[in-house]
Amino acid sequence: MPNVGLNIGLKALLTAQTALDNVGHNISNASTPGYSRQHVLISADPAITIRGLAIGNGVSAQQILRTVDSLVQRRLVQQQGSISQLNQRLTGMSQVESLFAEPGDNGLNNLMQGFYTSLSSLSSSPDDLVQRTGAVQAAQSLTGRLNELTSSLSSARKDNASQVAAQISQVNTLTTQISKLNQQIAAFEGGGAPANDLRDQRDEALKSLSQLVNISNSEGPDGYVTVLTNGALLVGKTKAYMLNAKVAFDGTVTIKAGSSTKPVDVTGGSIGGLMHLSQSFVPDLLSRLNALAHSLIGASNHAHSTGLPSSGPFQSITGSMSVVDQNSNGDLGDELLSKAGLPFDVQNGALYVNMTDRSNSTFTSTRIDIDPAATTVRDLLTSLNAIPHLNAGLDSNGRLQITANNGYGFDFSSRINPHPDTEGTLGGGAASLGSAGSEPFSLANGDTLTLGGPAGTFNITLDQTQFGDITKAKASEVAAAINSDPATATSGMRAVAQDGHLFLQSLTTGSATSFSVNGGTALGAFGWSAGTTATGQDNAVGATLSGVYTGSTNTSYTLVPSMDGEIGTTPGLTMDVLDATGLRVASLDVGSGYQPGTPLALPSGLSISFGVGSISATNNDRLSIDALADSDTAHVLVALGVNSLFSGTDAADISVNQSILTDPRNLAASGTGATSDNTALRALMNTRDAPSAALGGVSTGEYYGNIVGGLGFEIDSTQNASQVEQTLLDSLQSTRDQTSGVNMDEELVNMLRFQQTYTAASRYITAVNSTNDDLMRMI
């Protein structure tokens, strides 16, 4: 009889032992992370035929398998990636949120309000030095906080970027490990048995890797796992490919795999979170803060630059923005204003420059038209230098420098000129004859004017070289041509161009001065007839303008007498008021019954009064008055940093202008040059609520509110998403646990079972052995 019995007994013992070992292994590893419980595959051995009977051959352990649901495992890995990314983002965003410190006393919102409040306190007594210092300090707190916030955000960005580098090296460690495990598993399983614990380790490594980057993995037929991230191979069949991260100076991070030149876009895992923070979240915040600061600087400087400090008109000023030599030819002057590298845009419009004679406080206003696409820097300098007593140039740094001669001052305000009739074209003391129509005048080469001046008769011949196009002659060109002939001055006369009209005037005033127009071929173009005379008067009418222009756009009013007469004496004498289109908008009664010197109302808050004297409609007296709401519609002062409140261009370098920091008296609060005028200050205060086109039509305060609100919303929704994902992760984890987790009670029951089996098997062996002994005794 073959010793089947003992063999069976032995196999039973061995199998029970294996099972017990397995139980022990499971119990020991019950808390090992990523451990899947193993179970022994026990099956009965095939029967042996003995004496025509199929006798069972006992039991043997076939395989030790691990119980794992690979689908759940894969989903778990993905979920881990999502949640890591969200948590990393949350950490970063919360840090950024705390930098803003809103809503709170030190937040930017409060500091902005504080700045405008301090301006409001100043507006009652704009010249009060204590209040001015307060306002300047409030401005500095605001700019300081902007600088601080920007630099903190930039540091946060850099920190996040450098963390990427640290985590990339962790990724590399893990991929190396996975690749090694790949080899080990392949080698082990070549022997036929599944490499359960190695596979568990590999699964854990994949889970850790997915916490760092988003991966997709698949198992090949040889048991190796290929890992890719967004199409880039991390772990291949035979080896792992290293990732490297490069941080550029501006904070941009580029990740590349192995020797490939194509950058890898990491969107998941904590590295994905860090990339989102450092490449889009924080840079977006920074650019919005910069837009806020840029708009604040532009609007504030626009209001401030047309104001005056309490010391009145400027003697000298240097701008803070440099013209850049864009075409690199060494000449700064030939740059177009739109291409001069200026941080703020110059717009199509005009700049008004006022020159004040300090000895008698009279001033004249000159208009400079600016088209950024056609006006060069040199053109601007030429126009400025053409103003009498004003000198303009670029300093060695390309900044605009303007200086007035001694005894004169300049400013850019929109104030009205109290004595607008600077050339005496409306009832002036000199004899004056104006052209009937305005430019262009249709003249021909060689046209003549024969005039009988106070000191002699003379002839003027107009040459086409004196004109751009003599058939469309401009008043200023005709005036220049007449004045350039020395005979004009010698005969006691001059020509003046005003408001597109040409005026012939005597050089002296008084009722004894007169001149006549005797003839000439040019007479018709100006609407004059031969024999017309003009006589001066002892009392100039001296129109006086008062009040404050309340309109919102720049315009002009022209005064034209309706007939000839004496102010205050001639019955029915009226002065027509024409608007900028030539439409009559008012008729002022200046005839008998009008007391000379009494102000008469003009539209939009202005008033004008006339003194005793005579005005002439026959001699085409007229006066044009500019009513300005904005004396720098070209925004050229902002672009060149002239008389600015804030210097800098964005949130990182915004600060209060150094000259104002040094001396708060340089804060331009006055709009008229008077010590306690606060017009410019009020314009500055109004920028707070003005909608800004650059900010999408909202005010700076609202824009900032949107930034903070958006930040809060994003964090809140990320928190919510994170909670949702966490719940999902927890449920996946518990599903995995149900399949692959170790139930202690279950194992203990198994332990009892196999212990009994072992006991029973050993009893059996004893029994079989004793039968052998019995057999032996028989022999």
Added chain:
Amino acid sequence: MNIRPTQNANFDLVRSGLNLNLAKLITAQEQVSSGKKLLRPSDNPVAAATVLALQRQLGDVSRYSQAIDTARPLLEQGMSALNEASTIMTEARGLAVQGLNGTLNSADRQALAQNLRLLKSRLLEVANTKLGDHYIFGGTETKNMPFSEQAVNGQPRVLYNGDGASRAVAVGPGVDLAVNIPGTEAFGRLESSGVSFVGSSGAANGTSADAGTGYGYLTIRHDATSGTPGSGVALAGSGASDTLIGDRALTIDSAAGTVRLGSGTAVTIPAAGSAGIADVSVTDENGAVVHLDFTNYDGTDSSSTLSGSGSASIDGTNFTALDLSNGDMKLTDSNGTVLHVDARGIVKATTDLYSFGGAVNAFDEIQGMIDDLSNTSGLDSATMNARLSSRLGEFDRNFDNLQIALGTLGSRSQRMDSGKSQLDTLSINLQGLVSDNQDVDLASVVLDMNKAQQTLQVAQATGAKLLQNTLLNYLG
């Protein structure tokens, strides 16, 4: 669904439960200790955005509040100054009315004039009130003294150096209030109504418009008398001290022994050889005087015409010859004053007062009264009284304007007060809204905290019990 529990699952569950409860407890704790339920925007983004918007509105409120607070002292100072000015002007008027009393003598009038001088200088001080470094009545030119006394045509006048601009302050949305009153509005508002003359020269307004401000004196000066009186009578001193302007008939009646100029009083011809015969003054119906020398009077009747020529001046220095047919004679001075005079009615040389109605400021009006009362040119009391009473009308105009200015400041101050109280109410409301959004209701959050604490304790207790149950407890 087959759920296969494992110990690990239990441990994880208990652990996450405990963490969750602890987190709730910590949040409640945070809220209690800070008093805020909105510590960062992400706690409640909608509330955070609302709070920021509310803070901006509070910023508005504080802006306007501050503006009112800094403006109020200016208004109050202005009002108290104008009040004092009002008192001074009332006193001055009283003195002027006293001066009209016919029973006063010259010494009394001088005393009144002296008092008026003191009042004028006090008024000037008030008009030049300073608050800190700035003159409050200068308009926006507040660095330099607005009113200063200067000599114009040799007469003391007060000129204004400030401007007429207002300094407006925003005290509410779209509400701008001026915090100052320019000096001209309070002490010398311009409401030109034409020139008036007070005096006996016969000068009247010309037809052309006049230009100027203030008052002055039109001096008609006698230059020469022409004509022969006849009957051997000559012009005494060649007519040097005559005041006759124009033609007048001179009638010598030998029978009555009188000489008569025009239709004036007949004067008895002194007897030959008597003292004063060389200088007999004959006055016509207008008060114009001619001095005649009767030394060589031959005793006959005579009818002749005497003509007085003269010139006129408004500054006492530059004289223009009178053309008695000119109804629109133009007189000017170096300050830009242009006066048109109808010379046709001028009958004698004297000094008239001319005044640009509605254009004399309060100080100059008082100065005029001082001029009249001190009577340095020695004119008769009728003329002086006529002048003094003509001043009163203009004075009252200035006084009324002062009251109006005072009233304006008063109503602005009231508006600011009501604005301030509205702002205070608004501020409280806004802060209430901010608090609603931001602050925690202490009672409810303490309850929450207790709840969280309890839940934590229960979770801990049950967790401990749960985790201890395994088969191991029962195996030997």
